[in-house]
Amino acid sequence: MHAGAPISSRMAAQPETSAPMTTPERYNPRASEPKWQRAWDEAKLFETDNADPRPRYYVLEMFPYPSGRIHIGHTRNYTMGDVVARHRRAMGYNVLHPMGWDAFGMPAENAAMQNKVHPRDWTYQNIDTMRAQLKLMGLSIDWSREFATCDIDYYHRQQMLFVDFLESGLVGRRVSKVNWDPVDQTVLANEQVIDGKGWRSGAEVEQRELAQWVFRITDFSQDLLDSIDNLEEWPDKVRLMQRNWIGRSEGLSIRWALTPETAPDGETELEVYTTRPDTLFGASFMAIAADHPLARKAAGSNPDLAAFCEKCRRMGTSVTALETAEKEGFDTGIRVRHPFGVAWDLPVYVANFVLMDYGTGAIFGCPSGDQRDLDFARKYGLPVVPVVLPPGADAASFAIGDEAWTGNGTMINSSFLDGLTPDTAFDAVADRLESVDFAGTPQGKRQVQFKLRDWGVSRQRYWGCPIPVIHCDNCGLVPVPKDQLPVTLPDDVSFDKPGNPLDHHPTWKHVDCPSCGNAARRETDTMDTFVDSSWYFARFTDPHAETPTDPNAANAWLPVDQYIGGIEHAILHLLYSRFFARAMSRTGHMAVDEPFKGLFTQGMVVHETYRAEDGGWLEPGQVRIEGHDANRKAFDAATGAPVTIGPLEKMSKSKRNTIGPEDITQSFGADTARWFMLSDSPPERDVEWTDSGAEGAHRFIQRVWRVVAGAAPMIVAGDPSDANGAFASMRKAAHKALKGVGEDFERLAFNKAIARIHELVNAIAPTIEKAVDGDNQADKAAAHEALSILVQIMAPIAPHLAEECWMALGHEDMVAQAPWPAFDAALVADDTIVLPVQINGKKRGEIEVARDAHKDSVEQSALALETVQRHLDGIAPKKVIVVPGRIVNIVA
């Protein structure tokens, strides 16, 4: 990447004469950008006053994890928010646009182990580096509200929330499974389990059951689901993903009798949950989870089964691992009786795809109606009885091949259900089983089930928010009284020993019980880092409050008007935040149930990857590229050795394909980076960072400066209303762009705004030159007006350049303080429109007609076209379709 030619700093000083346009010096971002950033700071333009009475607008981007260095992948997201913030500010809103750090988490502990750095030092150093990098971008952020979630001030308030939640019954204890590394003696995250082995030790991972803290998010399942309907400013795909995640289903729980001779001692029944009771007559086996009580009991007397269950457990705790593994089962030898007295008894298998966490941990398998069950049945030679006949199929010959039939149809082979639809069969089965007495209670029960599980927040790690609870042998679980908070993390910890440093710290966990005064132990689990990010948006509304929030401030600002972040957070982070808003409302910290009114999920910045012959990754700066397109070749810039150009990937430290903001600001400037990242690709899509694209953006920045600075000394503000001809057209172009760009910003269509600004500059540049060369005051006023509009609509994207241009045009104050101009409705409307004329759906010509022209006259002018006459060749058209204001189509 090369910089523009060396540049001397340019400031005002232009000739005062009405000479032809001179060529101004190049715009120098290295001088201008720091200058304007200082000016904004000194004027405190972006510090938000909670007492400001104007209408409020809260724009927030998902805060970053301080991993080390910011790359422009991060900054695209912040630039989008910044454009919104600057635009809303110009529109007269009191804008809140804060920034902070999602600062707890595993990487800090990994760094501690690898590099012998304290997680706290590593984290705060990274924050300092990244803050400095971010500031280069000229973002309009209220830095006075900055915090990191690892600040004691922040996690102190998080502990207050935890205690409140605990006392309100929103927190529970539950035994759940964790990945246990027997060599490192530690709990592993799913990402630390690779092919069932610990990432560091390589040991086979075991499952362990631990008593864990959970937030009772499932208490809100129905509300979280129903309220999605009201999140109208969220992308539909995210709403759909949340609905699917919550996973409400209506089904039937059915208790099956075990045949006494096969049942383990004391067991008489197996309860399953099904959403397809209509397929009951197609059932050919039962499948239970390896951890199902029945499986455990059966395994007790069957070593082979016990080994199979153990194998299932070693797959780890992640659903992905369970469900992508090949379907396997093991016959327990247990048999069940069909509730409707079908002649055969069904086998009970332990299956590796049945989850203990969902429903009852047991299913009945109907191979003809479920692909997974069919695969399983084929593998173990179980019967496949079709029970739903697809529409149009022949009952006598219909058979299931390799594909199950999950669709609608008519019930067959199903006794009293035959001839019904699956829907009515569902009710028939449910009604009948609800009335059958089975050991004193109905054998079947209609049930609503959610896939959503309670949120386990316990982590056996150091670098997180300590859970403020004390275990006392006398009193049980005792929350730390609020006046004894915060429970701070000890500094003197070592990461040399395996396990949780809080647990093996010599003194930290030993405390007296706040209730009875006897010796007791602190909880050594810390909270999931998702907790930290589930309420930071509320803390920003008053980041220095003694309590977690000032409810007045939180209620005034929330919900966030526009939240911007990656699609990868579409489910968990957003769902947890929605839960927190409800929990905080219930505990009096605010009165807003939905945290985010508008949501936008932006794409990532991707870059090519480069690999040396030895397989090592190279940074873009270390690579020299030759040739174009298919002939592009890469070489190691230092050695000249050939380098393989790899696919586009999300910028990441590990692939070394990152571009830092300083790489750009030192050459092209922040405005170029901001401009480029919002050009071309729609914001929800990924954008590829390319040097040529950045150069193109930079050329445009320089072009605007040339046009504005070249004309500025020769034009002044005035009354442009008498401008004629090209000058009047220029005014129309400017006002249309003003209207369009404003709308684009509100829809976050930054790429379209940029295209529109390009079009405006292309359209007006020659006319500006004419106005400068001429001596008509109205024309010069029109030029001044057009350029001022251009600068203002660019300002949210390229704020530094805009300030420089604004000053050149002779405006007082800064463009960052200027109100958004109103467009002139009369200049935006056109009297005539161009209508395309099609013949048989193919465009053959166009006609210009009055905007409100009558259908008949439009039809006549279309038929009069020479091309139309030629195509019709004297034959009358079959039909003429005139869509007013849109199109004419002639069917020949």
Next chain:
RNA sequence: GCGGAUAUGGCGGAACUGGUAGACGCGCUGGAUUUAGGUUCCAGUGCCGCAAGGCGUGGGGGUUCGACUCCCUCUAUCCGCACCA
């Protein structure tokens, strides 16, 4: 495996509610200016064809006067799956 998305020139993409496919930018080609080069300016640029014209939005099928847009189906790529953040 389940859930969600995406696919348009050489490249990134535009096309609002079914109505001119390729806006805008990159790249490329030619020309002008200046220079040692870059810069800047003008013109051209979906494909085939001298032209008339024909063909074109991942593949196949359908609905419609008209389909990038709606329906069915197939393929490829990406995101999430509860302890990565």
